[in-house]
Amino acid sequence: MPATRFIRSANDNDMQVLAAIERRISPLPWTEHQFRESLDAHVVIIMEFNGVTAGYLVYSRTLDEVELLNLGVDLPFRRSGIGRQLLDYCINENRNFAVRIYLEVRAGNLPAINLYTGAGFVQVGARKGYYQTARGAEDAEVMAYDYSPARP
Numbered sequence: 026m027p028a029t030r031f032i033r034s035a036n037d038n039d040m041q042v043l044a045a046i047e048r049r050i051s052p053l054p055w056t057e058h059q060f061r062e063s064l065d066a067h068v069v070i071i072m073e074f075n076g077v078t079a080g081y082l083v084y085s086r087t088l089d090e091v092e093l094l095n096l097g098v099d100l101p102f103r104r105s106g107i108g109r110q111l112l113d114y115c116i117n118e119n120r121n122f123a124v125r126i127y128l129e130v131r132a133g134n135l136p137a138i139n140l141y142t143g144a145g146f147v148q149v150g151a152r153k154g155y156y157q158t159a160r161g162a163e164d165a166e167v168m169a170y171d172y173s174p175a176r177p
């Protein structure tokens with residue numbers, strides 16, 4: 026049987042699973058409480074792979090700006106295009122409302138920076154010592170995707 030991928034909105038029943046994935050994959054994991062708050066205040070999207078939660082995306086929209094707040098893919102599902110598919114979903118869903126999407130990413134998070142760069146995001150700023158990880162403070166890169174980038 027071919028593998029099936031399915032993107033849907035998250036609901037209350039997903040929150041524990043998302044927090045468990047976060048603990049596996051993030052040096053600064055969101056708690057179940059943070060995911061629940063996001064469910065009320067933001068947009069939370071799930072990618073199911075053969076019925077299993079493989080990845081998630083959280084973003085907020087304020088007027089014509091979107092902030093990508095979290096994006097994660099569980100370990101067994103990495104490098105199969107799920108992260109890119111979730112990111113493309115965010116770009117396409119907001120195409121008619123937003124002028125730009127921005128996000129913050131740990132400066133040492135090469136997989137994520139490559140993912141965002143490949144989708145058309147560019148670095149627009151930096152925040153020194155923004156993340157307090159177990160290994161000490163780490164800088165953040167601020168990246169943005171412009172729907173109508175200024176061309177030289």
Ligand SMILES: CC(C)(COP(=O)(O)OP(=O)(O)OC[C@H]1O[C@@H](n2cnc3c(N)ncnc32)[C@H](O)[C@@H]1OP(=O)(O)O)[C@@H](O)C(=O)NCCC(=O)NCCS
Pocket residue numbers: 050051095096097098099102103104105106107108109110128129130131134135136137139140141143
């Ligand atoms: C970043 C993350 C979401 C990527 O998810 P993924 O499903 O494995 O990514 P994809 O398969 O869609 O890969 C898309 C591109 O991202 C980049 N990429 C992904 N993983 C990479 C890695 N380990 N090393 C280098 N580049 C990588 C590549 O450019 C890749 O394109 P390619 O496969 O054509 O080379 C995943 O590694 C993850 O969940 N990391 C932990 C959470 C995190 O850092 N989230 C971002 C918060 S800002």
